[in-house]
Amino acid sequence: MDFALLSTLAVIHCLALISPGPDFAIIVKTSTQQSRQTALMCATGISVAILLHSLMSLLGISLMIQQSEIAYLAVQLIGVSYLAYMGFGAISSVLTSNNFQSKNEFKNPTEENQNAETSKVDKEDKLVANRQFKEIKPSKGFQLGLYTNLLNPKALIFFITIFTVLVTPQVTIETKVASAALLFSLSVIWFCFLAIMLTKPIIQKRMVKGSKAIDAITGVIFMGVAITILISLINVHIIG
Numbered sequence: 001m002d003f004a005l006l007s008t009l010a011v012i013h014c015l016a017l018i019s020p021g022p023d024f025a026i027i028v029k030t031s032t033q034q035s036r037q038t039a040l041m042c043a044t045g046i047s048v049a050i051l052l053h054s055l056m057s058l059l060g061i062s063l064m065i066q067q068s069e070i071a072y073l074a075v076q077l078i079g080v081s082y083l084a085y086m087g088f089g090a091i092s093s094v095l096t097s098n099n100f101q102s103k104n105e106f107k108n109p110t111e112e113n114q115n116a117e118t119s120k121v122d123k124e125d126k127l128v129a130n131r132q133f134k135e136i137k138p139s140k141g142f143q144l145g146l147y148t149n150l151l152n153p154k155a156l157i158f159f160i161t162i163f164t165v166l167v168t169p170q171v172t173i174e175t176k177v178a179s180a181a182l183l184f185s186l187s188v189i190w191f192c193f194l195a196i197m198l199t200k201p202i203i204q205k206r207m208v209k210g211s212k213a214i215d216a217i218t219g220v221i222f223m224g225v226a227i228t229i230l231i232s233l234i235n236v237h238i239i240g
Helices: 003-018 022-033 036-059 061-067 069-107 120-133 138-150 153-165 173-198 201-239
Strands: none
Touching (some): 003 022, 003 173, 022 036, 022 173, 036 061, 036 138, 061 069, 069 138, 069 153, 153 201, 173 201
16 A cells, blocks of 8 residues: 555645635535534535546546536536625625615614613624524435535645545555545544534624624635636637
8 A cells, every 4th residue: 555645645635624715615605604513414415426426537438528628618617606695695694794784773673772781692692592593404404515515616636636646546555445535534634623612502602793794704605616717617618
């Protein structure tokens, strides 16, 4: 078994894991706004998608998709649509929340005076209760994590690149299997760690006030990736 190769893959993958992107954004959003079980399922979904990308790259399926212009274009369009949908949803939730808050303030001009004696803790507890009312099922969390990574065209390109360049045909089957298992294990450890840390009650309580900012940043990241890929597609297939 080639331990030097595995070490190189581990370093590259760890750098990719901690880099800001759709995976990181969705796990932070889910962990700070949902239950621990849902957050862990989201982390599992991302890790399973990474395992699938690894296996497809090792089997040459991803490379065949990339070499087929129609198939690769279809995958990219599906990915862009999903990322844009997620980004639009996150940003819309922020705008809807702001509009709802503005309406309440307009209808209740004396609300600030009436609640002058309300403690800061009571307000935070009320925000937490509102957040929990919108809680999603663990299965939905798994789907969010799975689709976010699996349908991200950049993830497809990333795994094609590292496996094409580093995992050559001369590499033994044992090392190939170990490489897929390694990337999956590192993904599970990292994203589950984030899920566990960010779902601690004290962390969630502190993050409630920043939920709008988290949604906004998540939306910007998803939309940014989608727009970047779309511009690239336009340059290649229309302008070019």
